[in-house]
Amino acid sequence: MKELCLPRRLKVGAGSFYKVGEVAKELHASHLFIVCGSLLMREPFLSQFKGMLSRQGLTADFFSGIKGEPTTEELNEALKQLKQSGADCIVAVGGGSVIDLAKALSVMGLVEEATLDSIPGMRVLERLPLIAVPTTAGTGSEASRVTVITERESQVKKNPGHEGMVPDAAILDPVLTVSLPKHVTAYTGLDALAHAMEAYVSRKATPLSDHFALEAVRLIGKWLPEAYENGEDLEAREMMLLGSYYAGVAFSNASTNLAHAAARPLGARFHIPHGLSVALLMPYVIEFGLEAAAERYADIGHMLGGNQEQSLKKAEYVLERVREFNDRFNILQEGSAYIPDGEAFINVMPTLIQNAMSGNGILTNKTVPDERDIERIYLQLLTSLKEEWRMSGIQK
């Protein structure tokens, strides 16, 4: 049997953001706890949003205390404020960081004994109603069963998943993503592309997840360059939101793979933004898996516009396009700034490898990697980083 799990309500389009109140009322909410990034705190959004809530007869408390990618410390603070607020519905308006914190909060706000470790094993997951409004495109967290939160003490990125954590509603409003800086557009867009590609080559892929994965690849391949060059293009922004939502549906049901497994510890150790850490590793991960999943990569190549006859050529075209995106968006140059030097990288490699092996996204690869494979991939990245440092005249 195959199945697919996704949010029950989806609204898409410029201005759809102001439907939050209507959707909340459909979920029988009266007092909202709004978890948000700094964007919602800016005008004209804040006044318009508050006006909309009061017209709907809704009250709200706001929590905007997330500094970067979310930590257990911030989650505990949000939990404290949620309890004081007594809200009956959680609304997340922000990037993946904000949505992830809101997802965990929606569970822990209702089930006191729930922890990040216990969530996956819960038979039925009860939580407060949850509406997700992404302002990046993106993590696809608005469509996924996963929340990613860094545990403060261990600095490990935990990523528990549960079908019950898929938000009740997702609202995709391109107006909210116009203000994204170029580099965030690139990192988050490449993250979404990686979700779609990894879901499509996953051992857990089904015809249901394939449908979303391939359409996501097509949309992102076509619209990411336009959203990057011309951030005010609402059509490009909307297509990117749709692409990242579809990619979220795909990976949430079929899993991400090696690029995410290896990027999680790398990102956590050197504080590299999630999408950037994934994009840095993607070329080497594709190279590693290309032959074993040649037919699948050929389909991806086709969606990216590859018109070669031979399927292996189409598969190789994926690698070419991914390298081209990385060059165009300065991925290696920007990533290299987060890593102090080659020695620091080598010193943490055993821990990175161990964490990558013990996280999600290892067993779902067509060729299941071992420690040596992951070591080789990190070393390939290090070679490119050294070349980048040399070219920019940086002594590291």
Ligand SMILES: NC(=O)c1ccc[n+]([C@@H]2O[C@H](COP(=O)([O-])OP(=O)(O)OC[C@H]3O[C@@H](n4cnc5c(N)ncnc54)[C@H](O)[C@@H]3O)[C@@H](O)[C@H]2O)c1
């Ligand atoms: N739950 C999932 O399914 C899932 C999937 C992939 C990644 N993640 C996690 O999501 C987090 C990353 O989320 P992200 O990539 O969306 O980045 P983010 O939420 O961390 O945002 C990146 C930066 O952009 C800013 N920003 C967000 N929206 C903006 C806007 N419209 N205009 C201007 N600035 C804006 C934020 O304030 C922040 O500084 C990581 O912790 C990652 O591990 C979760």
Ligand SMILES: [Zn+2]
């Ligand atoms: Zn990702």
